[in-house]
Amino acid sequence: MYIPPAYRNENPADIRKFLEENAFGILVSTGPLGPMATHLPLELVEKGDQTLLLRGHFARANPQWRHIAEGDEVLCIFNGPHAYVSSSWYVEEEVPTWNYMAVHLKGAYRTQTEEELWEALHALVDKYESDSEKPVSLHQMSRATLAQVRGIVGFEIRVTRLDAAFKLSQGRTQDHPKIIKELQARGGSSNAIAQAMKDQSGT
Structure with a gap:
């Protein structure tokens, strides 16, 4: 995922919170x-050695899992x-834009045992x-x-790369009050972005 430096988030607490909520x-x-x-x-799990895992399961009828070999690299998008x-x-004056929050995780795929x-x-x-x-x-x-659990296939992904993009008008801090006000008025996802902007600036 292409992330301009100003929008890259490397704060583990921010990223974990995002993954929990999304x-x-x-x-x-x-x-x-x-x-x-x-x-x-997809549930994020941190092991004692700080290894990050994603756990999930496919419907057995879904053909995708049959085309993933043990150890293959997969991409998870949040x-x-x-x-x-x-x-x-x-x-x-400036062009319009789009604010967004997204996290990409890459890692090695492994099928879970029945107990796992x-x-x-x-x-x-x-x-x-x-x-x-x-x-x-x-x-x-x-x-x-x-x-019915016989109808699913469990897996875990050992995370090898994590990229978080939180694009929140970082280059236009002078316009934040107006942007936040307008986004809040729109509600829904726009209001969530307004709150993220407020959290980022500590206001």
């Missing part, structure tokens, strides 16, 4: 007819909020059920229901 990523690999991609929940920025919000897959599934469900009014657990489910 954990539904895209896994890209090479197939027989060209690139293949699947949208998946998209965050984005917003159009009008140049009418600037003090001086179950561990990852329990952690995934427990994490996303934690704020439910009546959280469910895999421990509560019948054997018949859990038999």
Whole structure:
């Protein structure tokens, strides 16, 4: 991913927070007819030796996993909020632009063992059920229901490269108050970019 120096973020806390909040990523690999991609929940795990892993699973019916060999390099893309920025919000004339936040991770693919897959599934469900009014657990489910796990293939990716681009009008600090105000008025993803700009500047 091309990242101008001003937009590159190398703060581990910022990146971890981003990945936690935008954990539904895209896994890209090479197939027989060209690139293949699947949208998946991908959970970041840090091992004791500071190794970063991404854990996820494919539907067994998805052909992509059959074309990834053990140790192959894959790319995982995580998209965050984005917003159009009008140049009418600037003090001086300039072209419009787009603010965005994205993280790319590359790493070596490995198929999980059955035990590793179950561990990852329990952690995934427990994490996303934690704020439910009546959280469910895999421990509560019948054997018949859990038999559906035979329909997925678990994997982990040992991260070898991480690139984070947080493009937040860094070169136009004099225009930040106006940009933030206009983005907040638009709501949605634009408001999320406004909040990221505020967080970046500490306001």
